[in-house]
Amino acid sequence: MSESEASSTAVPPSAPSSAPTADSATPASGTAAEGAAPLLVALAGQQNAGKSTLFNALTGVHQHIANYPGVTVDKKSGRAHIGGRAAEVVDLPGTYSLTSFSLEERVAREFLLDAQPDVVVNVLDATNIRRGLYLTFQLLEMGYRVVVALNMMDVAERRGLAIDLKTLSARLGVPVVGCVGRRGVGIDQLKAAIAEVAQADRPTLATLNYGELEAAVSDLQARLSELPAVAQAVSPRWLATKLIEGDAEAGRLLAKCLSNPHGLLDQATQARQAFEEKARLSTGDHMVAARDHLAGDILATCVTDGSRGRVPISERVDRFLLNRWLAPLFLVLVVWAIYELSIVQGYELTKVTWPILAGLRNLAADWLPEAGFLVDPQVRSLGLWMVDSANTLLNYVPIFLILFALIAILEDSGYMARIAFILDRILHRFGLHGQSTLPFILAGVFAGGCAVPGVMATKGIPDQRARLATILTVPFMNCLAKVPLYTLLINIYFPENKGLILFYLSTITVIAALLVAKLLTVSVLRNKETAPFVMELPHYHLPTITGVLRRSVDRTWLYVKKVGTVVVAVAAVVYVLLQFPGLTPAQQAGFQARGEAAIGEFFQAMEGNPLAERVSDQETLVSLLNVYTAYKAAKLNSGGGSASQAVDARFEEAHPQFFPFLKISRDRDARDAARALKDLSNTQKTLRREMKDQRIVNSFLGQIGRGLEPITQFANFDWKINVALLSSFAARESSVATLGVLFEQEQGENLTLEERMGSEQKAAGYTALTAVAIMLFFALYPPCLATTIMVRVQTNSYRWMTFSIIFPTFLGLGVASLVYSVGTALELTGLQMFTAIYLGALALLILVGLFKPPFGRGLSRPAYASPPAASPPAE
Known part of the structure; x- marks a missing residue:
């Protein structure tokens, strides 16, 4: 559409007759306001407009972060006092419009429709008003009480922009307040404007003339206005524009209000098709052009740019930072x-x-x-x-x-x-x-x-x-x-x-x-939402x-709270799988006999020692061992001579009867007692470690490892490798620790794990092909416990958490089996097979990367560039 055509289809909205002004509404008195219901104030605006800064200025420390139901987009809300009334301020996700392309847009729109806030504060970047007005027009069409907060006025002034706030307010029909959020400038005026607008009646809709589509929009608006179920739920004017645009979410919204919406949907479809056949232009592009032209017309009357001919600092910096090389x-x-x-x-x-x-x-x-x-x-x-x-x-x-x-x-x-x-x-x-x-x-x-x-x-x-x-x-x-x-x-x-x-x-x-990302996006993720990629490079x-620290602490605290609710359940499951069914009666009896023998040796060593009377029975001895373990742990974490002495003093005061056993001293009896206790403690640790290792072998995971051998044999994984890989689900490091237990050295040997594992595996016929298969499986293996929990937190779905475990398992096992089977059949060495796999994957990557995706992406452009390209209509 040419500029002349756009000017004939877009005219500025007239100020609503009931629009609040400084003379037409007064804030409620403090007495009346105290008993009134709390205000619900929503902050809406595009990203990088300083919305979060204004939110912090309005709410201070009285804020919290959660998630919108069913999604992972942050929901920030806080308490404030505005015009003598309590208020809840909700910071909506940053968005350029109220379409249904992206998750942020849908969340913001659903909140506005469901919560029906008393006032919507539309935050605009004073240096980029034209872009921000695109959302402003939609908020006005939805019929909300709107206050425009023109943020970053100081930046606009430094760039030579002179903004006439009164004229801008008159053109939009709503209050416009200039702010510098990071310095708190204009916050009191903003609160006053919110209080004033909140007391006014719902404004008459500020409408935008859509030129050739205006008749169709008005006709559909009239039909929707006659339906109470629709008029009470949503603005008929806004819904009419969305239906004609082809917004799928708007159609679903209409279906919720009416049992038979097909007639209205057919009317919207016919109007859209008739226009597009005649104009050879999509309705979405036409409406975007109309809104953009009106924004340009308003700016021409409200903004004077004294910096013409000067290159903005951001653009000069980008010439360096975004240089091709x-x-x-x-x-x-x-x-x-x-x-x-x-x-x-x-x-x-x-x-x-x-x-x-x-x-x-x-x-x-x-x-x-x-x-x-x-x-x-x-x-x-x-x-x-x-x-x-x-x-x-x-x-x-x-x-x-x-x-x-x-x-x-x-x-x-x-x-x-x-x-x-x-x-x-x-x-x-x-x-x-x-x-x-x-x-x-x-x-x-x-x-x-x-x-x-x-x-x-x-x-x-x-x-x-x-x-x-x-x-x-x-x-x-x-x-x-x-x-x-x-x-x-x-x-x-x-x-x-x-x-x-x-x-x-x-x-x-x-x-x-x-x-794998390419595979997922063309298969299981193909129906997931995508957003038109219209990137904006904001000014620096x-x-x-304060803002950086607050967001850092808030996001970290959100992580701690969310993970804490999930980790208990998952950790309990892993505990059961690793601990049960436990040792066999014979194994238990063997360990018990060795333990009793060690206790007997301790009492034998203590014969004739005056300190023996302090540990007269086995129950007291167990208590002494527990105190000894706690003492060693405290000494290990003491960190310094004075702290170590403090640990000694604390344990001597708490356990005077046991303290001579805890620390080797010059006294011969105490020294002998301490050595006897140390020997018993070392034996206890050895027995407990061996019991733990044997319990892993007998555990459900251990049994699963043996049961998986018929499947993993194609990758040449035996039950020991299976158990090590399964145990690494709790923590990746445990794979090597488990292997160290399973490939146990004989009494008197002093071999490294590499020597023990290498000799046993090579004796069993394992080759470097097995090692390549293990490494590739481990590289593609499911995420560890902590990461799995984080997948659940970020996707808000146990289904995707389960998929993140199952899919990599089959992928890794398939690749490992392919490597070993093909390598064995072709009699390749491990290095030859790894090289072949690597070169094949690299060639496939290049081949896939040569083909451009079938759907396009928007043009990336800096914020100081010309108006944005039109977004395509929703399907």
Whole structure:
């Protein structure tokens, strides 16, 4: 549509006759307001307009974060006092419109329709009013009481923009308040405008003339207005425009109101088809053009740009940061900094937090029933298992605090959008999104990350299909916990080619993630929602310390609360699978006999020692051993000479009868007693460790490992490998620990695990092909317990959590079986087969990447560019 055609189809709305003005409404008095129902105020606006900053300014510390029902989009709400009345302020997800393309748009629209807020504060970026008015017009058509908060006025002034707020208010028919949210400027005026508008009657709809479509919209609006069920639920004018646009969600909304909506739907369809046949233009594009032209017309009368001819600072910075050759380099540096500060330094901080968690664990151990000599009460075992599971997850808190703070800085500064801009073109070919980059980096990519923060970082991906594909492929990355098993197998089977095998492992996981993402998006995720990709590069801003810290703490606390509700159930299931049915009676009797023999040796060693009377029976001896274990743990976590002395003083005061046994002193009797106790404690630890190891072999997981041998034999996995891989579901590191138990050395030997496992496996006929199969299976293996819980939290679905376990299992087993079977049939070495698999996967990646997706993506453009391209209508 040409500009002349657009001008004839779009005229400014007249100010509603009942629109609130400074003279037409007065705030309720404090007395009357105190008894009134709380106001419900919704903050709506596009991303990067400073909506969260205004939300913080309105609510202060009286806010909390949850999720909208059924989705993972953050729901931020808080309490405030406005015009003498209590108010609940809800910060809606950032959105450019109220269509149903993206999850954020749908959530914002459903909240507005269902909650019917008393006032909607439409937050606009003062430097980019034209883009923001697109949402403003839709809010006005929906008939809400609207207050426009024109934020970042200081930035607009620095860029030479002079904005006539009175004229803008008159053109829109609603109050317009200038604000600088990060400095608190205009907040009092905004509260006054909200209170004033809240007391006014519902405004007469401010309508937009749609030119050639106006007659069709008006006719459908008139029919909808005559239906009370529709008029009471939604604005007939807004619903009419959405139906003619072809908005599928609007059709479903109409069906909820009417038992037989087909006549109205047919009218909307006929109007849309008639217009598109005549104009050769979609109704959606026509309406977008009408709204955009009106926005331009309003700006022409309200905004004076004194900076014409000057290149904005953001554009000048982007000429450097988005340069074809410099952009990838700068991106790598930024990503490296995020990884270094959050993952590496975050892990360093766990050295500070872990002693605290360990102290809480010791405190829980003191509260639970006392431990036995060889077997603990089930309440104690299960309780400590739960605490250990929770501590494993809580140990990530320092990482998350740093990670979320850095993400907030990237978002607020405007560079996060540029990361997506740089990489989206490549990742999109595999069904992913530009913002999938950060999750993959945090998960490790080549080596060293963690899938838990990687899955957490997917929250900002706006495309639902790409977000799910990223969540399901992030665990393929090489986290630190996978490295021990890789190192073990490489040292056994590839001592001459360590570097090449590590290169294969560190890069084939990225190849696998991209190929699997493509497979998922064209199969199980093909019906998931996608959003038209119209990327906006916002102006650069300086993040505020308060905003960054608040978002970091809020998001981390949300993680702690959510994970805490899921971890208990999952940890209990894993506990049962690893602990039961337990030892056989014969095994139990054998361990019991060895334990009694050790106790007998202790009492024999204590004969003639004056301290023997302090441990006169076995029950007292068990109590002494428990005190000794607690003492050693406290000394280990004391950290310093003075702290160590404090531990001594505390235990001497609490257990005076046992203290001579705890610390080797110059007194001969005390020294002999301490040595006897130490020997008994070491024997106890050995027996308990052996019992634990045997319990794993007998456990349900152990039995499953043997039962899986007929299936895993095609990958040449025996029951020991199966048990190690199954146990690694709880934690990746446990794979090597379990192998160390299963490949136990004989009495008197002092061999490394590589030597023990290598000699036994090679004697059994295992080759480097088996090692390649194990490594590839481990690379594609389902996520660990902590990551699985995070998948559940981020998808809000047990179904996707289950899929994240089942699909990689079959994929990994299929690949491992293929590698071993084909390699054996062709008589290839492990290195030859790994090379063939790697080159084949790389060729497939290039082949898939050559084909562009059948659906298009919008054009990425900076915020200071010309008006946005029209979005396609909903189907």
